[in-house]
Amino acid sequence: MLCLLGFPGVARAQQTKAQYRIGLVLTTSPLAEMLGPEPIHPSIRAFIHELRRLGYAEGQNLVLDRRSAEGKFERFGEIIAELLRLKPDVLVTLGGPMALAAGTLTSAVPIISLGVPDPVAAGVVTNLARPGANITGIASTAGPEFSAKRLEFFKAAVPSVTKVAYLAHKSDWESTHGKAARAAAQQLGLAMFHAESQPDDYSGGFAVIRNERPNGVFVGGHIFDWVNRQVIVDTLNGLRLPNCHGYSASCEVGGLMSYANADNTFVGAAAYVDKILKGAKPGDLPIEQPTRFELVVNLKTARKLGITFPQSFLIRADRVIE
Numbered sequence: 001m002l003c004l005l006g007f008p009g010v011a012r013a014q015q016t017k018a019q020y021r022i023g024l025v026l027t028t029s030p031l032a033e034m035l036g037p038e039p040i041h042p043s044i045r046a047f048i049h050e051l052r053r054l055g056y057a058e059g060q061n062l063v064l065d066r067r068s069a070e071g072k073f074e075r076f077g078e079i080i081a082e083l084l085r086l087k088p089d090v091l092v093t094l095g096g097p098m099a100l101a102a103g104t105l106t107s108a109v110p111i112i113s114l115g116v117p118d119p120v121a122a123g124v125v126t127n128l129a130r131p132g133a134n135i136t137g138i139a140s141t142a143g144p145e146f147s148a149k150r151l152e153f154f155k156a157a158v159p160s161v162t163k164v165a166y167l168a169h170k171s172d173w174e175s176t177h178g179k180a181a182r183a184a185a186q187q188l189g190l191a192m193f194h195a196e197s198q199p200d201d202y203s204g205g206f207a208v209i210r211n212e213r214p215n216g217v218f219v220g221g222h223i224f225d226w227v228n229r230q231v232i233v234d235t236l237n238g239l240r241l242p243n244c245h246g247y248s249a250s251c252e253v254g255g256l257m258s259y260a261n262a263d264n265t266f267v268g269a270a271a272y273v274d275k276i277l278k279g280a281k282p283g284d285l286p287i288e289q290p291t292r293f294e295l296v297v298n299l300k301t302a303r304k305l306g307i308t309f310p311q312s313f314l315i316r317a318d319r320v321i322e
Helices: 010-016 040-052 073-085 098-105 143-155 177-189 203-212 223-227 229-238 249-252 265-277 299-305
Strands: 022-028 062-067 090-094 112-115 137-140 163-169 191-197 216-219 241-247 257-261 292-297 319-320
Touching: 022 073, 022 112, 040 062, 040 265, 062 073, 073 090, 073 098, 090 098, 090 265, 098 112, 098 191, 112 143, 112 265, 112 292, 137 265, 143 191, 143 241, 143 257, 163 177, 163 203, 163 223, 163 299, 177 191, 191 203, 216 229, 223 229, 223 249, 229 241, 229 249, 229 299, 241 249, 241 292, 249 292, 292 299, 299 319
Parallel strands: 022 062, 022 090, 090 112, 112 137, 163 191, 163 216, 216 241, 241 257, 292 319
Antiparallel strands: 257 292
16 A cells, blocks of 8 residues: 555644644554653653754644554554554654555655664665655664674674674674674674574574574664563573673663664654754655764673673773673
8 A cells, every 4th residue: 555645744734833743653662651741761751852842842732642563563554554544744663664664654744764774775765865755764873884893892892702693683684784794703703694583583593593502692783683682681691692782772681792872863853853844855854873882781791601801892881781
């Protein structure tokens, strides 16, 4: 169903200047954490605070329709269609699959896509500088070299690592990020193989890891890896395998280390909402890439795994979890 939904969108909002409507949808977080003027969810709270700073307040000139798939990825299309029936001026989505679902259902409503490592490779847009059509947004990484850098940090943190499993969905392994990681592994003298996972089932990847017996695991950067971070961390720690992640949240729940985007993506999303409501076309707004990154290490996990980080590596860490 392509482009069957046409809406007055921003033009209507600019004519009345009385009230704007924003649809905001997350992939996994409980809806309850998104609700209220001061949501529990830190990113949504930051989004609302920035909108207020820019002059948009619920109950005055803003309606914010909040939704979450709560981990049920098959509901993406249904949720987007529901939001489109409310005639939003802007949609804010998280993750590549959600952005693709939104782009399939409307070519009229502006879409701000967040949390996609490589929006071009994912098919969300065709060009970062001029996305075209009705989609813009903020990528979750700064290009394929980000994955190469993360692997370099992993090797510096655990010099004894020689054989690395890349635990990831097939699309991640075959992406520009996966290819960059493989090239970096070769340069670092590491043997790397793919331990393929499914969006909601990592058992196959874990089985490959058990059979191949690597001495380190490099976890992909897909939204699925964020969603399943706890089971990933618990399983890898249970196998006593050093593990490196693309989300700091993974390190916060027990992962050994992470190297990740430290920009507040949702604050940037609010700025893009403001530009669009003031008349900017989403296709003319470049896909932004993060400029700040954070290296996090978990010393508690390191002790459990019997790992001692080299001092030369520790002094490079931005945050240490004791």
